Amino acid sequence: MKHETIRACSIWRALEVVGDVPVLLILERAFLGTNRFEAFVNETGVPRSVVSDRLKKLVAEDCLVKKPGPNLRRSRYHLTEKGRNLFPFALAMLGWQHRWEAGQRGFTVQLVHTGCGQTVEPRCSCKSCSRDIDPREVDWKPGPGLVQVLPDFSARRRPTKAVTARRGNAALVDTVIGLYGDRWSTLIVRAMFSGFHRFDQIQKDTQMAPNTLSGRIAELIEAGILHANQYCDLPPRYEYRLTEKGRGLYPVVLSLLQWGDRYYADAKGPPLLLSHEPCGASLQMVMTCDNCGDPLELDAVTYRTA
Ligand SMILES: [Zn+2]
Numbered sequence: 391m392k393h394e395t396i397r398a399c400s401i402w403r404a405l406e407v408v409g410d411v412p413v414l415l416i417l418e419r420a421f422l423g424t425n426r427f428e429a430f431v432n433e434t435g436v437p438r439s440v441v442s443d444r445l446k447k448l449v450a451e452d453c454l455v456k457k458p459g460p461n462l463r464r465s466r467y468h469l470t471e472k473g474r475n476l477f478p479f480a481l482a483m484l485g486w487q488h489r490w491e492a493g494q495r496g497f498t499v500q501l502v503h504t505g506c507g508q509t510v511e512p513r514c515s516c517k518s519c520s521r522d523i524d525p526r527e528v529d530w531k532p533g534p535g536l537v538q539v540l541p542d543f544s545a546r547r548r549p550t551k552a553v554t555a556r557r558g559n560a561a562l563v564d565t566v567i568g569l570y571g572d573r574w575s576t577l578i579v580r581a582m583f584s585g586f587h588r589f590d591q592i593q594k595d596t597q598m599a600p601n602t603l604s605g606r607i608a609e610l611i612e613a614g615i616l617h618a619n620q621y622c623d624l625p626p627r628y629e630y631r632l633t634e635k636g637r638g639l640y641p642v643v644l645s646l647l648q649w650g651d652r653y654y655a656d657a658k659g660p661p662l663l664l665s666h667e668p669c670g671a672s673l674q675m676v677m678t679c680d681n682c683g684d685p686l687e688l689d690a691v692t693y694r695t696a
């Protein structure tokens with residue numbers, strides 16, 4: 391019997407819903423306008439039974455709503471308000487992918503902000519002072535809703551290559567989807583942003599089995615997201631820091647946290663309180679247009695594929 395608990399936060403709760411590769415692939419297509427079952431299967435390359443299962447789950451979680459299509463035959467899946475509110479998260483993933491993994495595949499998608507008519511790289515800004523958010527300028531404090539939960543990974547296995555491989559469709563956000571589709575990796579990144587850098591601290595924060603933790607750390611180093619610093623010679627000990635590429639994941643973590651706070655925080659309030667040091671306000675992020683500075687709303691963004 392395991393009795394270890396981890397610090398619950400809204401990211402954890404949000405990951406219960408979106409911390410899954412097929413779910414992220416389906417949401418990505420939903421934001422690009424896909425709404426039919428067959429199209430989700432063809433465009434994601436995910437097996438039909440898995441698509442069917444995840445669509446049901448997204449409907450049950452109130453992220454998608456199933457409606458009869460024209461002539462009442464083929465159902466359509468539409469994003470609900472809760473689903474649409476994952477748009478900043480999708481933008482943050484896309485922005486990261488553009489910045490750090492551009493050119494690694496033959497297919498790219500460009501966002502166009504219809505508000506100003508320009509192609510846009512989404513920026514993560516503070517709603518209060520409009521400055522870009524730097525993770526080193528954000529203060530994390532335990533909030534009233536901070537509780538310990540028993541992690542349950544029983545129902546979740548790592549996605550197999552067969553599920554993650556795309557058939558003929560190049561991916562928009564593969565690396566980051568792979569990362570956020572694995573909740574352990576996300577918890578390690580969260581530990582970094584919470585100020586835990588040494589193996590035993592990260593292990594305590596995430597309650598991961600040491601061999602699982604070493605394995606995921608090695609993968610994150612391989613992906614260029616973490617680097618190791620030796621801080622003790624005898625015995626040799628290391629601490630782990632985010633690289634610049636790893637720090638670039640902050641908007642992704644933050645948008646997920648905000649979404650989780652909105653839909654999953656308990657009555658006592660949010661589990662974590664974030665404040666923006668440059669302006670002192672409690673932190674609210676918005677994804678904004680790097681040309682005109684306006685918030686990027688789902689209906690004001692179109693896509694161009696190259
Ligand atoms: Zn601010």
Ligand SMILES: [Zn+2]
Pocket residue numbers: 503505506507508510679680681682683684
């Ligand atoms: Zn604009």
